[in-house]
Structures are given as C-alpha cells and as structure tokens.
Amino acid sequence: MKKLLSVLLAAVMMLSTFTACGGGSGEQTTDDGEKVLFIGGSGPLTGDYATYGTSVKNGATLAMEEINAKGGTNGYTVKVVVEDDQADPQQAVQAYATLMDDGMHVSLGGTTSGACIAVTEEVKKDGLLMLTPSGSQLECTQYDNCFRVCFEDSNQGLYAADFIKDNNVGTKVAVLYEKSNDYSNGLKESFEKQAAVNGLEIVTVEAFTDQSNTDFSVQLQAVKNSGADLLFLPLYAQEAAYVITQASSMGLDVTFFGCDGLDGILEKIGAENVALTEGVMLLTPFAADSTTEPTASFTKSYTAKYGATPDQFAADAYDAVYALVAAFEKAGLNPGDEGFNEAMVKAMTEIEVVGTTGTMTWDANGEPDKNASAVVIKDGAYVAYQ
Amino acid sequence: MNFLSNLISGLSLGSIYALIALGYTMVYGIAKMLNFAHGDIIMVGAFASIVFINNLGLPMILGVLLSIVVCVAVGVLVEKIAYKPLRSAPPLSVLITAIGVSYFLQSLAQLIFGTNQKAFPKFIQVAPVQIGELTIKGESIVTLAVTVAIMIALTLFINKTRMGKAMRAVSEDRQAAELMGISVNRTITITFAIGSALASVAGSFYGLTYSFIGPYTGSMPGIKAFVAAVFGGIGSIPGAMIGGILLGIIENMAKAYISTELSDAIVFGVLIIVLLFKPTGLLGKKINEKV
Numbered sequence: 001m002k003k004l005l006s007v008l009l010a011a012v013m014m015l016s017t018f019t020a021c022g023g024g025s026g027e028q029t030t031d032d033g034e035k036v037l038f039i040g041g042s043g044p045l046t047g048d049y050a051t052y053g054t055s056v057k058n059g060a061t062l063a064m065e066e067i068n069a070k071g072g073t074n075g076y077t078v079k080v081v082v083e084d085d086q087a088d089p090q091q092a093v094q095a096y097a098t099l100m101d102d103g104m105h106v107s108l109g110g111t112t113s114g115a116c117i118a119v120t121e122e123v124k125k126d127g128l129l130m131l132t133p134s135g136s137q138l139e140c141t142q143y144d145n146c147f148r149v150c151f152e153d154s155n156q157g158l159y160a161a162d163f164i165k166d167n168n169v170g171t172k173v174a175v176l177y178e179k180s181n182d183y184s185n186g187l188k189e190s191f192e193k194q195a196a197v198n199g200l201e202i203v204t205v206e207a208f209t210d211q212s213n214t215d216f217s218v219q220l221q222a223v224k225n226s227g228a229d230l231l232f233l234p235l236y237a238q239e240a241a242y243v244i245t246q247a248s249s250m251g252l253d254v255t256f257f258g259c260d261g262l263d264g265i266l267e268k269i270g271a272e273n274v275a276l277t278e279g280v281m282l283l284t285p286f287a288a289d290s291t292t293e294p295t296a297s298f299t300k301s302y303t304a305k306y307g308a309t310p311d312q313f314a315a316d317a318y319d320a321v322y323a324l325v326a327a328f329e330k331a332g333l334n335p336g337d338e339g340f341n342e343a344m345v346k347a348m349t350e351i352e353v354v355g356t357t358g359t360m361t362w363d364a365n366g367e368p369d370k371n372a373s374a375v376v377i378k379d380g381a382y383v384a385y386q
Numbered sequence: 387m388n389f390l391s392n393l394i395s396g397l398s399l400g401s402i403y404a405l406i407a408l409g410y411t412m413v414y415g416i417a418k419m420l421n422f423a424h425g426d427i428i429m430v431g432a433f434a435s436i437v438f439i440n441n442l443g444l445p446m447i448l449g450v451l452l453s454i455v456v457c458v459a460v461g462v463l464v465e466k467i468a469y470k471p472l473r474s475a476p477p478l479s480v481l482i483t484a485i486g487v488s489y490f491l492q493s494l495a496q497l498i499f500g501t502n503q504k505a506f507p508k509f510i511q512v513a514p515v516q517i518g519e520l521t522i523k524g525e526s527i528v529t530l531a532v533t534v535a536i537m538i539a540l541t542l543f544i545n546k547t548r549m550g551k552a553m554r555a556v557s558e559d560r561q562a563a564e565l566m567g568i569s570v571n572r573t574i575t576i577t578f579a580i581g582s583a584l585a586s587v588a589g590s591f592y593g594l595t596y597s598f599i600g601p602y603t604g605s606m607p608g609i610k611a612f613v614a615a616v617f618g619g620i621g622s623i624p625g626a627m628i629g630g631i632l633l634g635i636i637e638n639m640a641k642a643y644i645s646t647e648l649s650d651a652i653v654f655g656v657l658i659i660v661l662l663f664k665p666t667g668l669l670g671k672k673i674n675e676k677v
Contacts (some may be wrong), residue, residue, distance in 0.1 A: 029590050048600075107502045181649055209647050211606070216394035218641040224521075225388055238503055238598070247599040250391075251514040252522045270505020273597065291669075 004260065037065075037076040037335060039210045039324055040099035041108025041133075041317075042092045042115065044302055049072045049112060051264040052313050056111045056133050057082035059314030063321035066301070068199030072102070074324045074332075080321060088120035089154060096122050097246050105335040106131070106324050106344060109146070113137035113153075113183055115247060118162035120146050129344040136260065137182055141366030142380030145345045149316040149323065149357065151285070152367055153183060156259045157190030157234065158370040159265060165198040167385070169281065170230025170255055172203045174223040177234050180209040184218035203228045213239050215344075217248050224252050233258040241269040247309070248276045256280045263311045266380060274380040285357040286315040287375045287384035295356045300324055308380065390520055392642045393635060398526035398595065400634020401533035405588035406611030407618065408540065409581030414596040415557045415621035419480045423464060423487035425584060425608015430491060431457040431586030433499055439507045446509035454586040460491075462575055463584025470571070488605075495601035505660040506593030527589045534587045536587065537627050540580075544623060550606060553577060557621070612639075613657050619670025628668060669671035 023080065041060065043053025054205060057063055064080040081102070084096035098105070103295075104240045107123055108134030110116030123130040124143040131147045132140055136156065137221035160333040163266030164170055173195060178184040188205070195202055203226040206219035220243070224230055230252045231247075233240050240262050247254070258265075262282040288309045298318060302310040310318075330347035333340045350364050352361050358370035406428060413421045438449030468487050472480045512524025544550040556565040558571045558662040563572050592607060593599050610633060618629025633653060640652040660668065 048503070050502060107410065168390060178662075207646050211650055212646070214606075215399060216596075217399075219646060220393055221388060221391050221395070221642070241503075241505075242596065242598060249514065249523050251516070270501070270598075273505055340419055 008158060011057075016232060034072075034077045035334075036074060036079045037073065037325070037328060038099075038103055038201055039078065039080045039081070039108060039321060040096075040104035040106075041110070042082075042083040042085040042095035042099075042100070042119070043111030044087040045082070049087045051237070051311075052134065053082070053084065053103070053111050055264070055275055055313035056108075056309050056317040058302065059133070059310065059317035060108065060321050062298075062305060062314075063318045063325070067321070067325055070371055074329055074365070076328075076335075082106075084110070085115050087112040087115055089114050091120060092116070093118050098314070098381055100126065104128070105340075106328075108317070108320055108324075109140065110135060111135070113140055116140045117142075118183075121171075125342045128153045129322050129324070129327065129341060129348060130265060131348070133320040134313050136258070137186060141255040143243070144364070144366075145341065147348050147362050147366040147368075149355075149360070150260060150312070151187035151372065154190035155367075156168055156283060157187040157192075158194040160187070160196035160232065160257065161191050161198055161200060161260055162373065163231065163283055163374055164257060165200055166231075169257065170200075170228075172201050172230035173230045173232055174226055175205045175232045175234070175294045176206070176223065177207055178213065178239060179207040180211075180235075183236070183261060183298045186233075191234065195226065214242055216243050217250065220247050220250060220252055222319060223247075223254065226251070228254055230255045230257055233262065236261040237264040237268040240265055241273075244269065244276050244280065248323070258282045260284050260312050263313060266377065266382075277377045277380070280377045281374050281385065282382075283372060283374045284312045285370055285373055286312040287309075287373065287382060289381065289383050294354065298356045310356075311382075315356040319353060319357050319360070321340055323351065323353045325346070326353055368376045389641070390442065391522065391595035392638050394522050394526055395583040395633060395676070396635035396638030398523070398529045398634070399638060400614075400622050400631035401529050402591055402607065402630075403611045403614045403633050404627045404630025405533055405584050405591070406607060406615040407630040408537075408623065409584050410615040411620055411623060411626040412553075412581050414615070415623075416437070416553055416636065417469070417574045418560075419477065420484060420606070420612070421469075421578075421581070422481070422484040422582065422612075423491060425570055425606075425611065426488050426491040426495075427457050427461055427582050427585035427604065428592060429467055429495060429599065429601065430460050431589030432505075432593045432603060433495060434586075435590055435593065436506060436599070438506055440510065446507055449507075450536050450590045451592060452585050453590065457581045457582040457586035457589070459618035460501050461578045465578040470574075473571075487546060488608075492601050492605070499601065501601060503598040505604075506599050508594065508597075508662065509590065523595075525591075525595045529595065529598070532587065532591070536584065540584075541623065549573075550574060563600070576579070609638055613654065616667055617660055618658050619667030622667070622669045622671070625669035 041058045044050050045053045060080045063080045067078050085092035085095050092110045107130040109119045109130045113136050116132045129145055133149045136150050136153045177188040250267045327344055327347040331343035331350050333343045333356050348362050349364055355382050360370045362367045375382040376385045409424050409566050434453035435449050438452050468483050510528055515522045545650045552568045552573050564616045567586050614629035614633040615626050618625030637649050640649040
C-alpha cells in the first residue's frame, strides 16, 4: 500500500512538472521572475553547412546580450534559442516544435532556405511572426507572417548582374551552377535575365549536380576556352572552394563573383589555400571592415566574443533580433495578449531598422528594402568594394 | 586542345580509379569477396595524412608515407576482425559485413573529425605545364607517373616473386594451394595489406587533386572503382588498370561532349553494355563451373 502511494505521489509530481512547462506561447518568466520575450530559430550547427548556423546563433546571441545589458525591451528580457537542424527540413520542423513547446513567442525561422520553407508551413498554422535571417529562396516568405533580412534569391541574381555592369567588374561572363540545388538555380536564372537586360555577354553556362560536385576540370576547361574574364558562382562556399582551388591548379585566370552563399569561403577553403581567394568578390550588404555604425561596433564585439570575424549570416541574425525587438516595441502588446501575433506582423511593415546590413524597411510581402553592395577578399579578409 | 586537356584530366582521374580498383580486384581474385569497405580506406588514408602533416607537423612526404602504414594496419585489422571469422561463411554474409565495415569507418571518421570537409595539404607542389595552348595540371602528371610506376611494380611482384606466385596459386584454387603448403590466411592478409596501401596512395592523390576531403570522400570513388574493376574483368590486375583509366576518360568525355549532369549515368550505362556483351568484363577469364 505504501509502495502504491509513493508511485501515485511520484506520478502526481511528474504531472505537475509537465503542466508547469506546458504554458504554450503565454507569459514566461525567468528564474528571477523577469518577464521574457522568447525568440527561437534553427540552423545547421553541425554538418556541411555548420558555418551558417553557427554564425546565425552567434549573431543572434550577441544581439540578445546587448539588448539585455541595456535593460531589455518594454520591461522584457530577450531570450534567444537557436536549435540545430543540420539544414534538414524535417529536423527544422522538429526544432520548431520543441521551441513551441518551450513557449516561443516569435520565430527566426530556419537559416537555410529548404529548412526555412518547412518552418513557414508551421508558422502559418500557429500564426506567429517569423523573420528569417538568411532564408533567401522565394518561398521562405510565402505567407503573410513571414519576413526575411537577407535578399531574395532572384533579387540577388539581379543585383549581381547590375553590380557587375555598373562597376565594370567583367564583360565576358561565364556561369557555373549546381543544377540539383534550388538556391543555385534561382540565382542563375535571374542573373541570366538581368545580364541580358544589361548587355553583359554570357559566354558559357556550365552545370554540375550534387553527385558530381568534386571534379570541375571539364567545366573549368570550358570556361577557360570561352575566354571569360568573370566567373559567376551562384554556389555555397564548399563547392566554391573546390572550384577555386581547381581553377588555380589549371591556371584559369578569372574574377570569381558570388552571392551570400559564398560567405564563409575563407574558413572552408582552409588556411593554406587562402591566398587563392585573393580578389574573389561576393554580393553582400555586409562588410565586416565597415567603419559606419552599427557595423563597426558589431564587428568589434563579435570578434572579441567569438574570436572570429563576423560573416553575413551573423550580421543578418544580429539585425533580425534587433528588428524583432523593434517590432515588439512598436506593437506594444505583451506576449500572450489577444492579437499579439497579428500586431507583431503589422508592426514589421511599419518599422525602420538601422542594422549592420544597412537601413531596412519591410513590405507586406516580407521582403526587405535595403541597398546592395559587394565585398572583395583582400589578404584573407572581406573588404568593402570601392 | 580542349580534347587533349580533357583527355589528360580523364587519365588522371582514371589513374585514381585504377589504384582503387586494383585493391578491389586483388581481394576479389584471391579472397573471392567484394570488400565494399575498400573505398573508405581511401578516406582513412587521406585523414591520416592530414593528422600527420597538420596536427603533428611532420614533413609532408613523411606524413603521406606514414598514412600508408596506417591504412595497411586498418586494412589488415578489418580483415582479421571482420572477414577472417567468415572465411567459410556464404558470400552474402561477407558482403553484408563489408558494407557494415564501410558504414562503421564513415561514422568513426565523422565522430573523430566532424562532418565538415577539410583542406588537404598540397604535399607536392607542381606548377601547371604549358605546351602551346595546352595547360596540364601538375597534379595530373604526378598522379599518372606514380600510378604507372606502381602498376609496373605490382605486375612484377605478382609475376616474379614467391609471394606473387602464392597469390596466383590461392586465386586459382585455394584448397590445392593449401595442400601445396601455401598459407592461405597469410596470403590473404598480404593481399589486404597491398590493397590498402594502394588505397592510401589513391587517397593522397585524391586529396592532392581535389584539395578537400570529408568522411564520405571514399564512397563515390569507391563505387566507381568497383565499376572499373568489373568493367576490366574482376580478378584481373591489368583489367583493373585498363578499366579504371577507361572509366576516367569516359566520364570526362561524357561531361565534356554530352552532358555534365548525365556523366554518371553514361558511365554506368557503358558498364551495362560491356557486361551484356562480355559478362566477365574486358579481360576477365571465362571460368567453366564444374558440377
């Protein structure tokens, strides 16, 4: 009988623990009794794309610490949690569910496009505001409550073609893209379209797939024969690292130009190959060496805290947290209030944020309005293109 | 020009396949088993080089040579632990075990080195050679030269030494060889050692050519090399060489003149066609089954 009683007691205790953390998206407090605004997101913290997720986590965490050090927002302490999703849509949805169980108020979505799109389906059901730092594919903002900090893919291709034309970076352009990757396809298509508008001559378009993403000798040979002076690489950093090292060993002399996917190339290519990246250009609104605020102080504190120069993903995430806090202040409602999510979504289109990636406003489609610029790699560091 | 440079890069890719295919074909010829973990030995070798050169700071060439020792040790160990107890088991059990070993090695590498790709040290610096308009990658020349040298050495070893003779004997008839006083187990162990050493060399050249390696680096070249071994006639050493080199050339030519996306499909398509007309591969011997 005694045994039965103790089992019962234990069961009751277990139950009460569950109820305590099953608060959903209502009011949350820290151990000290402070009120908490819970911002959650996911990104690849392990795996091939781990640099992206780690940067997002670091950038968002830094923003959180700065805001809390200044006393939080509207009496709330900001709490940021970034879970690991290995860039996998299924794991991103699981991470999202975990965060919702823990009582998330606003979402940072996913870091990579595929994962982020999966999360948009969930936030559509739950209605909360989502602001992805770096989900660049069109569908990442397909619902009214989804926003992003980075440029959309097709805009990136367009801006890249404009930038190359305006700054006279190259005239005979070759393109090498990954046919099995949506990001790469989107950029390639919009780039080709805008290049035609701008009168840039595309001399060859070469492709590969994720089954053949290590040997580029044939494609690079074709680029060489085409007489191109610029090679547009709408790729992620690992593939670009392969391309750049192989191009160097076959004596191909072109300017490499990529978009935000190329961010992180310096780490991917390895210390001994860094010299090969000299002159590589990438379209990104963030340059770590910028002297304007808030970028300069962001770079300084990020470098001090993590011992690495921030990349665009870190900057996007940092801006995302500040933007969400700005929207929270604008909305003027408390998490758990009736209509909190709707007010947050509405506030997103009304705020203006001076961030590390430029001054941004958002339209109802969830797209940011900010200036495009490019950085060039000099002596193993990203430098703003003049 | 275009054709020539694609041919040369195909030759260099093909020689890496050939080095790996030699391991497949020798093990098959002598132990009558398909060692699907063979591809992952390449990855072990490449990671071992990185550890010796980058983490322990050894001279590059020494690091690459030591990685051969590591691969031989791993290859022999795998044979002793996983395959030897199954010597008289049905071939299917051995095959499944080999696949298990392959996954084990991949996961182990993931645990130790993480899933990120790592830059491979350029242990031989060779400038591209310029002949008229033709540029040949320095790595291609070194890879080709070393492969040819290894193949000649291996052929001499098999045909001229006592050990080579023992290998041929075991391959022809294991029981008869045992009756003649040849230690079958020792012969098989040495076969694994040689195969793993070749895989390690292939791993180093793979790293040199492509600059990056990861835990899954060995799997695709491993499969291609297996195709090459079957293509050339599994069990035949010259067959593996020819198969590997032809496969590399076909792959590059398919990429250059047909489609970069369909090159793998074309490579495997060629294999199917060859097997339709010559079921034992290009140089495979026809074996009459005695019932």
